[in-house]
Amino acid sequence: MRHFPLKCNFTLKPFILQTLPLFTSGLYTFLQSEPLWQLSIHHGPLSHSGGWSPMVTDQEPWLQVDLREQMEVTAVATQGRYDSWDWVSSYLLLYSDTARAWKQYRHEDGRFVGNVNSEAVVQNKLSHAVRTRFLRLVPLDWNPSGWLGLRLEAYGCSYKSYVADFDSRSSLLYRFNQKSMSTVKDVISLRFKSHQAEGVLLHGEGQRGDYITLELHRGRLDLYLNLGEIRLRFSSGRVAVTVGSLLDDQQWHSVHIERFNKQVNLTVDSHTQHFQTKGEGHSLEVDYEVSFGGIPLPGKPGTFLRKNFHGCMENLYYNGINIIDLAKRRKPQIHSVGNVTFSCSQPQLVSCTFLSSSSSFLSLPSAASATGGFSVRFQFRTWNPDGLLLAVQLNPEPQRLEMQISNILDLHNPTYSTFNVKCSYLGPRVNDGLWHSVSLNTRNLQITLAGLCGKRLCHFHPGCPTVDCQYLTPAFQGCVRLIFINSQPMSLNQVQQGLLGNYNELQFDTCNIRDRCLPNLCEHGGRCSQTWSSFSCDCSGTGYSGATCHNSIYESSCEAYKLIGSSSGFYSIDPDGSGPLGPAQVYCNMTEEKVWTVLTHNNTAPVTVQGSSLYKPHIMKFNYSASAEQLRAIVSGSEQCQQEVVYNCKKSLPDSAIPLIPWVPFMCKQTSSLSHQTSNYWGGFLPGVQQCSCSLEENCMDMNYFCNCDADTDAWANDTGILSYKDHLPVSQIVIGDTNRTGSQAVYHIGPLRCYGDKSIWNAASFYQESSYLYFPTLQAELASDISFYFKTSTPSGVFLENQGLKDFIRVELSSPSVVTFSFDVGNGPAVLSVKSHLPLNDRQWHYVRAERNVKEASLQVDQLPLRFLEAPADGHLRLRLSSQLFVEVSVSFDMESSVTYTFQEPFSVMQNRSSQASSVSTESSSRAREDVAFSFVTSQRPAMLLTVSTFSQQYIAVILAKNGSLQIWYHLQTDRSPDVFSPVLTNLADGRLHRIRIHRVGKNLYVQVSSGEKYTLSSDAELILIRSLTLGKNLNEEVMQAAFKGFIGCLSSVQFNHVAPLKAALTNRGSSLVTIRGPLVQSNCGALAESTSHTLQGKHSHTLCSLTRPRTPPLVMSRSMNLHSQHCIFSLCFLTPVANIRSPTQTEVKAESVCGLLTQKTIGVGRVRFWGEKSIFLIMQNKTCTN
Template sequence: NCFTAICAGGWSPLVSNKYQWLQIDLGERAEITAVATQGGYGSSDWVTSYLLMFSDSGRNWKQYRQEESTWAFSGNTNADSVVYYRLQHSIKARFLRFVPLDWNPNGRIGMRIEVYGCMYRSEVVGFDGKSCLIYTFNQKLMSTLKDVISLKFKTMQSDGILLHREGQNGDHITLELLKGKLSLLINLGDDKTHSSNTQINITLGSLLDDQHWHSVLIEHFNNQVNFTVDKHTHHFHAKGEFNYLDLDYELSFGGIPVPGKSGALSRRNFHGCFENIYYNGVSIIDLARRHRSQISFVGNISFLCLEPHVIPITFLSSRSYLALPGTSGQEEVSISFQFRTWNKEGLLLSSKLHRSSGGFLLYLSDGKVKINLHKPGKAMSGISAGAGLNNGQWHSVLFSAKRNRIILIVDNDMTSSAYSSISLQIYSADTFYFGGCPNSENNSECKSSFGGFQGCMQLISIGNKAVDMNSVQQNIFGNFSDLQIDLCGIIDRCLPNYCEHGGECSQSWNSFYCNCTNTGYKGATCHYPIYEQSCEAYKHRGNTSGFYNIDSDGSGPLGPFLVYCNMTDATWTIIQHNNTNLTRVKSANRENPHTVFFKYSASLDQLQAAINHAEHCEQELAYHCKKSRLLDKTDGLPLSWWIGRTNETQTYWGGSSPTVQKCACGIEGSCIDSQHYCNCNADRNEWTNDTGFLSHKEHLPVTEIVITDTDRPNSEAAYRLGPLLCHGDRGTASRQKGFLGCIRSLQLNGMALDLEERAKITPGVEPGCPGHCSSYGNLCHNGGKCREKYSGFSCDCSFSAYAGPFCKTEISAYFGTGSSVIYNFQEYYTFTKNSTSHASSFYADMTLSRETITFAFRTTRTPSLLLYVSSFYKEYLSVILTRNGSLQIRYKLDSHQDPDVFTINFRSMADGQLHHVKINREEEMLLVEVNQNERMKFILSSGTEFNAIKSLILGKILENSDVDEETMKANSQGFIGCLSSVQFNHIAPLKSALHHSSSAPIIVKGRFTESSCGTLTGADSTLSETTHSFADHSGPIDERQPLNNASRNDSAIIGGVIAVVIFIILCITAIAIHIYKKKSIYSKNETKGSENEDSAESALKSELSTQNTASENQKEYFF
């Protein structure tokens, strides 16, 4: 049923003006997807631009609009070429009208047209405003988790019920047309309350009473609702206790059939047509056509859509007018019409009075209709009626004058009508001017006092006789200028609303305006903030300490809020909450905890923006205690905790950090009981405190504190939370460093800028995006990250097991008998069976489905335990050397199964040589690499997830662990030897133990000393500068070469050779002397060593000490 309608011969009217059009009747409704035009065949006649209009009945036309604005199509530039347009939004109509706007100035209007599309099939049903259609479900009561309702409608009135469904518990869903806008009222209520707090009322659309089709889609799933009218969608969350609607078995369209239901709603039924009504995929109109039992009717319903016979007209500009003849000399003047506009001012009607030189003016002033009568020599007198009539709705006006009495009635409301008696006898004139005055009319009052009317009119009657607008359009009756007949061209410029930050949108016929009062913003669309983004910015303006509004996200969606700016020294932003007093707590336990919530002077989103904008934030949390603990060591459960902005439970306290799980005294080593990391955990019958500042920005501010251990005798606690304090401004220009990096795809007002050409002529900017790291990033080894600097780069070794400027210095340690290094991933909390969800919240982030483990070792002892990772759920990983020296990996990822055992036994690895091992697991796939050349693949059968990992142990396992027999044998003496560059995912335990022992969650037991394991690369300790400059250097870099250009003259070469020779001789002498001294010292110390160490351990230590001495003289230099 698709077609191409061709107007082959071409069309060229006798007169070329803006009132010509070409109309096409497709015979029935069709979906038009594209149009194409040509000029007149073999002529100089073509159209250069035109409008496209459509209609179902050949009346009440509507302009095709794109992107919410009227769109004029660009036409032809000659008579023969074809200009084709595929419509962004298809048109569903029977009639098309092409209205030329411009044409060839050396010719006339000429068009040949092609229209592309398919016939459009639909089911329609008509309502007369006194009827409704009821769809009955099979069961009496339905609890619906999901509803999808779609339909199209065309209305004759601005108000009416489209659909309604209600339940016995107050649940209901109602779609109602109110003043040309669609209101969706949905309520997930209960049987106890019917307050407005459980309702959501969303309004979409505007000017929907234009007697054209509009589409509606309602999608409800649980509490989520999508409401779409035409192309505008609103997503929202419906309020209520339940995720479903408890609804009756009926769904009504067109009205509410049972009196008394939802009495607060409008009682006006729908007058118009529905098309293609679907409820959860069921065609309601199809069921009604086939008279199915689920469908019943109230009143008269027809399966066709009657078109209105009203012909509106549009006054496009202040120069527009319509002149209609009257009956001159009659003693009565009676004129009625309807209008709609956005303008507050405008002339509606004017006329001269018969037998006098006076006249009357009917006009809009400040949204009211007023009428003034004037006569030379007498003051003007008048009356007014109505208010707010510039709201875009249709309003009716009746003006009647008989003898010396005038009547003005607006919207048929007698209560707001106006009457007046005058001394002037009024007789009907011969001409009435609607909307404005012709230029030739010598009516000074009409021309000077008021601007012309811009808007729409319809149903004009003079002397109780309706005006035939078809005759006007055909120039048979009356006269007009700059009008559009048979269409109302009003559009809502506030839909969508371009006013930001709650600005109120108002409009006139040609433009819209934003009222930004009390929004905190300014500009045409309330976009620009009137407040600064931080206290730092206020200080730069010269302001002193005081209360200020700040807008942390500038023009973003968050509004401003009030803070106190302390500018005495450093600039501090102080954000208060509702409880800064010291509060004492008694009689709180786990069953009845003391919980306090803190409400700030800003929302959490505003606080987050302020914190992100600041360089540093902190909040003092003071916890005073007497026999009130923070942690119960007996069962491992926290007894007090706090919750921050991320809504996560935090168990670290002031002066500490999230990864340490200690109090300030535990960090400083000053707790009153050295066995505990917090003063309060000592559980003493005296007042003490754990007080300090929380400074981890991602967790601030504190929103809740929970205390549970104050119900024992003499047990008491007290807390005080200070205000949120922030300082520094990461966005202030005076503190911000210049941009270092690359920019691409820069657009200005939608136009792409050629950055590469501009970079070629701009100092300090280069085309492309090389960066230092793109050229030299390969110098950062072993997982080190290259970081750009202004004049070079540096290697960030934070997540590497190595150190040094290039992350190449191995971090190694010697382990003696029974020594152990324990890295704790998290504290242990035990949970009861019915608190598994609480447990998961603590441990969920430490469940692994993949691991990457690398390390190197050197030993002569077997069996040995190289590495062990434990779990709270009795799962583990152990890497051991068996008695024959082969490497063995044992995974137990299911506490109910035996471990998976994988053995690499190509040769003994307890040979005193340094061996490198890499283990990589992804779910059940295990890859093992030994000494960078032996690679093996294994498959795990015990599971894919390593749940709730607890700690990583190097050396001997000191705690009781449920491990297999082979692991126990290897653990009998732990590990004796040297471990190097140990890394588990992003954690480097040796690095933490040797370089960050005070802040890392690590425990060291036994004899543990730093050693080099005899590696060939020495320490980079002599390097004091880790930012590497590349001035005057190009090409690939060899680390063995200096990075700055050297002088290449002959004298420099000769001097350099002599210096190198002398330096080598001195180094050889120094090394020989040093080795000799070390050997003699070691031979003395060996006799004083521990008698418990056997000969194998002593031999290994002797060998390692010798190699350490040699490696200490191997330095990595960088010039």
């Protein structure tokens, strides 16, 4: 018999509460005590002895907590069982008001981070508080070397609750003191819990046509709002704003409506929809009353216009008025219709969830029916378009009935028998996520299939096809409740306790359905559809393609169309590619050497103007074939744009005594659609000069004026020019006056907008040193990003693009001469895509790279090589959170006391959000154990500590130089074994030259590359369990210190461990709690030293900017500082090096010279030689400046 998990009851005190255990009658009850409430089942509170641990035979354990009343819970914390190897490393959190209908608390992938030992406390703050009475913790992972156990702590507070229960035939009416109420601002808030997918929550209307209606429809919340627009009141196509989904789940949902004039915000739970009302009205006028729970028909008590709400409302406020409180106190403003009670009813609708489409099932016995035959009825909900819903064994065997979903319900007999049946329920599709009722009754070889909208009769037909008529279909994936077999209810509680039937891969007491299309992650108007475990996007008609409709199917410019061989014609261009702007229709003129993009407007023909004056001018607005945002993108992305303006005039000047100044500000004004500025110049001249082109060309018909039309002659004059100032293009409006005199007339023509050139094509940048870089703002690509570029190089490896956040990162790199790698981490662990070419890519030829990442998948394209894809996990993290900029190559220098430590996880006592959880490594399978380490170094010291990685479980990796300068790699993966030590290079690497090390491990296989690659085998394939820190330089681990002596003196650059770049974090995030710097650390560019030009630290300095150098005498290797204003030095740190052997611990002042690269000015620094250790000495510079 299955062991039933313990239930633990405790109470909360406002804000932070503590309880002490009291064992009574087999249950554990907890009483209020200190300022925190804590749970420890056996002996005492959190951080004391004891803890909960289920029986080992319990295959599905969980811990349930009763708070005695509804509380607002804001955080939970766990600790392992006292003095044991029992802890929970990850878990789910569920909550419920009834302890029968549970809902999972979701944030990103839904998992909460647990413990890695039995003593540390891990706290998880809820991103949004939940109001609940019951909590349930479901362990997912625990200590593989022990068992699961925990001590529990929660944070929260009590709150005031006003509840009303509506039974689908009742409502509350709030009646105004006056006939009508007119408001320009409304604030309405409530919480509701519904038993049905339909029902009116709120309604009010006025005689002028105003109305507001909030109602549930198909499990979503619709808001209808009209402000005085009469035609909308009687329109059958009333527009509703829809928010939320699956709101009929018997769980509390919060609603908040804010309106100011025409601007409205509708928020349901954490989803907000902003919209603007139609029409010209700004106020909402409601007559007599506002109803809640239904729309009663006037004069007919108990009759309602729409389906009423069935469920509970809590804390209902209408413009600051507590409606339920007034109703409870029987105030005269409130009128109650039907039976409204002030406690929330709790119907026992117990559900179970079928989790797997391959192995979930529920097998129930069927008692004999008194009337013969077999009958079953139940309710189900699902997103899947197919699945085996029911299978029934009939007599005589092997007859069997199967009911399956194929968008609709199908019922058939798939067995070889004397009878065969196949019928379908031809109603609405049933994979819409809503609850559907179905009943099946077999009597006298007749089957009745009942659905939502009626019945369909099906009969057995003799015979079966000669081919196998068994219909194979996936298992049902969804939720089921209210099961009756032969009119007898089936208790899911007894099934859960092992007292009834059998099951596999089921989750009880909850319908764990979720809407993966809320929010809609399809871009550019793509239509979202879903199954139980994933969603897909229909991009047809959007102009975009890809898994999330991210990629434009159109070129970005006419220039791009010409490059692919197109000729002149009309084309759709997408000026921002995959950005938010849609495609625009343009004409591409490719008959000239330049490719012209032409955008026309609605008034291209000449326009004659008469009768206008300065006070009653002629105004013409121009509408283009693209939106203002599209025009802005096209103009800014083009090399040059222009627009011809033609103005013919005859006696067109003001008839008042206005000084003869340029006529443009008075007669004609041009307004740019981009800058919304009024231009005071005409075509062919510069902005702000107030002249025409004839003045610039000195050919005006009267040289006393700056424009031909200023001459005010009876003859026709012309002022024509080209507007080419991009910030003022295109012209969106023209205003003309002074054509109201006798004989006065004007004719104007505004030509189309014409642009040429694409600034995004062949905008190359060259990188001549490893210390070169480009600096861009943080990549804004939480849900989707695409990166494309061409490159050519002769170097064997290098980073193309990198952006990092606190934990997340994205990187594109040439990882070897023939491999391009695209890697990123959004919180699910590093994901890597690689494309390998059969030919080297560092051949000084142009190569194309395109990398894309979205919530569905990632892809990498290199030249014409096969496209590589990587699917995203169905329930993982979605958002890529970045904070840094693009960096290429980082160098740091150290002295003996210097070190950089990068901490992978904040201290466990710090409150953690899931989005910034620990960088832990999954413990699901040791075969996944892998590390990728890469760095460059320059040193003359031996022995030397280069890099160490340590975990909370006393594991470590160490890379050192031994006494003879050879490279050693230490792997200590199991504390009960000696470390594995490898020496891939026996020659002396402490030679003052630049060396590049790459280490890659998969399971037991270790690959090391210095000059050539070598493979080694470890004694264990264990993973690093919850990495604690990575240290460069001196390390505090005693065992590793004994092997590598003390510290490191030299230069480290381009350090990378999996997705972490600790040197970049040290340089750009000084002050971060994740980075610890010990001792002097100076920026240097020693990473820019190439093997072909590098020299020993005893020789000449390199001809590379910011290189290390030393004077010939005395025999000291000096430190150098950097000019912070030099772009070439900004990512380098220089380091202090050993200077001599001194036998006595005395201090001697010395003089040293520091040279910054090839800079001509030298700075003399005075420092001290300090005794350290037995033989090692280093220099501390007191003056470290270097200027141009």
